[in-house]
Amino acid sequence: MRAASSLRTGITTLYRRANLAPAVLIVACISFVAHVLVGDNYGYFRDELYVLAMSQHPAFGYVDVPPLVPWITLIPRALTGNALWAIHVISALVCAGTIILTGLMARLLGGARWVQGLAAMASATALIMMISGSLYTYDVFDEFWWTLCATILIVLLRDERPRGFLAFGLVAGLGLLTKETILFWGFALVVGLLLSRQRRLLFTRWTLFGGLIASALVSPFLIWNAFHGWASFQYWAGYSHNQLGGGSPLAFLVNQIVVMNPLSVFFWGAGLCYFFSKRGARYRVFGWAFLILFGLFTALQAKSYFLTPAYPPLFAGGAVLVGTWHVRIRRWITVYAMLLALVGLWLSPVAIPVLPPNVYGQIYGKSSSAGVSVSNGLPQNLADRFGWEQQVALIAQVYHSLPKDEQRVACIYTSNYGEAAALAQFGGRYHLPEPISGHNAFYLWGPQGCTGQVLITINIAQENAAQAYRSVTLAAWTSCENCVTFENHAPILILRQPKFPFSEIWVRGKHYD
Numbered sequence: 001m002r003a004a005s006s007l008r009t010g011i012t013t014l015y016r017r018a019n020l021a022p023a024v025l026i027v028a029c030i031s032f033v034a035h036v037l038v039g040d041n042y043g044y045f046r047d048e049l050y051v052l053a054m055s056q057h058p059a060f061g062y063v064d065v066p067p068l069v070p071w072i073t074l075i076p077r078a079l080t081g082n083a084l085w086a087i088h089v090i091s092a093l094v095c096a097g098t099i100i101l102t103g104l105m106a107r108l109l110g111g112a113r114w115v116q117g118l119a120a121m122a123s124a125t126a127l128i129m130m131i132s133g134s135l136y137t138y139d140v141f142d143e144f145w146w147t148l149c150a151t152i153l154i155v156l157l158r159d160e161r162p163r164g165f166l167a168f169g170l171v172a173g174l175g176l177l178t179k180e181t182i183l184f185w186g187f188a189l190v191v192g193l194l195l196s197r198q199r200r201l202l203f204t205r206w207t208l209f210g211g212l213i214a215s216a217l218v219s220p221f222l223i224w225n226a227f228h229g230w231a232s233f234q235y236w237a238g239y240s241h242n243q244l245g246g247g248s249p250l251a252f253l254v255n256q257i258v259v260m261n262p263l264s265v266f267f268w269g270a271g272l273c274y275f276f277s278k279r280g281a282r283y284r285v286f287g288w289a290f291l292i293l294f295g296l297f298t299a300l301q302a303k304s305y306f307l308t309p310a311y312p313p314l315f316a317g318g319a320v321l322v323g324t325w326h327v328r329i330r331r332w333i334t335v336y337a338m339l340l341a342l343v344g345l346w347l348s349p350v351a352i353p354v355l356p357p358n359v360y361g362q363i364y365g366k367s368s369s370a371g372v373s374v375s376n377g378l379p380q381n382l383a384d385r386f387g388w389e390q391q392v393a394l395i396a397q398v399y400h401s402l403p404k405d406e407q408r409v410a411c412i413y414t415s416n417y418g419e420a421a422a423l424a425q426f427g428g429r430y431h432l433p434e435p436i437s438g439h440n441a442f443y444l445w446g447p448q449g450c451t452g453q454v455l456i457t458i459n460i461a462q463e464n465a466a467q468a469y470r471s472v473t474l475a476a477w478t479s480c481e482n483c484v485t486f487e488n489h490a491p492i493l494i495l496r497q498p499k500f501p502f503s504e505i506w507v508r509g510k511h512y513d
Contacts, residue, residue: 023117024103028096031124034352035095035133039088041353042385046484047137049388049421052082054441056424061224063231063440063512064239068177069138082425087136094140095133098312099123101147105316108154109283111323118337119319122267125344128259128308130351131381138179139305145175146185146309150286153189154313157198157282162206169210173217180232181306184293188310192288197281228444231512235440238513252297255304260311261347263340267322271314274321286313350379357386357482378482387480387487388422391458395423396430398456398475398492411450413509415459417442419487438509452502455495459486462493468505471496 044052054062055073062070076086099120106119123129132140148171156164175182193202201207225232257265274280275287290310297306322333349355349364361377378386395412402410412427414420414437423435434448456475457465465472473494480488498505 020100020103020107021113021116023113024100024120027103027117027120027124028099031099031130031133032092032096034348035092036085036089038353039092039134040085042382044084044385044388044422044425045135045137045381046384046388046418046421048084048087048135049425050417050441051136051138052077052087053417053421053424057441057445059224060220061228061232063444064235065138065179066177066218066221066232067224068174069141072141073136088134091136091140092133094144095129098129098140098144098147101144101151102312102315105147105151105154105313106319108151108158109280109316109320111316111320115319115323118322118333119316121337121340121344122261122264122315122319123312125340125347126260126264126308126311127344127347127351128305129311130344130348132305132308134352135381139308142175142179142181143309143312145171145178145182147312149175149182149185149189150313153285154283156201157285160198160201162201162204165204165206165210166213167210169213170217172210173214176214176218177221180236182309184296184306185289185309188289188292188296189285191292192285195288196284198285231444235512238511249298252301252304256294256307259304259308261340261343263336263343264315266336267318267340268311268314269318270321271316271318274317275314277321279324280317280320283317286317290314351381353382353385357382380484383482383484384418387478387483388418389426390480391419391478391487391490392422392426392430392432394476394478395456395458395492396427396432398494399430399432401475402454402494406454409451410454410456411436411447411452413437413450413455413457413460414442415439415457415490419458438506438511440512443510443512447502447506450502452498452505453496455493455498457491457493457495459490460493462491465493465495468500468508469495469498 051070051073054065054070055077058071058074059067061067072090073087076083076090080086102123103116103120106116111119129143132143149168152164152168152171156162156168172182172186175185190202193199221232260268272287272290275284275290280287290313293307293310325333349360355363357378360382365377377383399407399410399412410433412423412433412435414423414435417437417439420435420437420439420442423432427433427435436442436445436447436450455469458478462472462474471494473496474491475494476492478488478490478492
């Protein structure tokens, strides 16, 4: 009872000090409730299954991500098993936290209460941020840490107290333990500060101490990499080669407009104007940082969502600029806010599992992707929640069709981490052996004692399998109506009589991308 009372008192005190407009909390609560209510409508997303699999192998690092999110996953795992609703409560809560921080930044910049609510609404109705809030992956946490870093920096600049770099370093360190891409944010902010009048705040001992805190937090991950052949560096090299590139600067700009909610371009454009205006000169670092990141990601031909966490400061600055306009113009802002909310509502089925797939297709059509990649009529962020348990059940049929002596030595090898993670999640129900794969973290977890005498594979081409095995039997094809295209009609093979020792086959199958 005392602990509950102390917690309640602490939350009340924090809220009073924040002095946030009720509208900010209302918008954040609506976002949270909406995500939680529909979180169970479909199924586990590919990366959610992967995070759950990683939580079964606690470590100081993984091939493609640092360890913080898998560590956090141990909490819902211990309390609820692997309940889908539980992990979605966490992602919805973190997303709501980002919305609240956006409103708080608007207040710190001098915005009135209605201005704070407007900033929060811009953040809540951004399509790509709705997608992040509906998925338990690294991105929703990444957005939160970027936004919290921005909030701390605003306070630091407002009060001109470089001691704030201690808190900044702590949050940046947690961000580095979540996803390495926060390094881009740190680089852009440092360069932005050097280009602004506040550059002197960088050259203090507090900046050094903040950097040391961040380095100390991320050091276990770096040490892990040193002992694992710098696996994360290999991954990012493979990722940049295989998954980046192909988009023009104009295409990147258009994608930004679409994925952030087309109407919000007025808002984040106003935010840029604010930070480069005389009124926002103290916080110009955020204008420079956004432009630096935009140019950097355009040059790298990065995916659209890489820039997403840089938008909340622009939403806050844009709302503050709008708040300075003439009273007559403000009346039109009410209309704009309503339209922004309506467009966000219209786009929400693209982001979160609101509609049954057949209804989605009738309303939005197969070509309506709103800037999100489409697969079998559904956006990839929705389609990748379908077909996993059916795929595992089909593999189980193939496995249990083997003679008993072959079942005792048979292994299940997958082409990618999604298939392997689905087997790790659902395989126990079908009495299947632990899956193995050469993809990312599964490669480091090893072949699990597999001898390779009998191998069941999923999504491996027959001609590729024939290079390593003399006997290749096509046992089944997967079939899923709403899943992603490359998981539909995937071959399930039974391989016998290996041409090489399995240790050699295993090494050949490694791919970090």
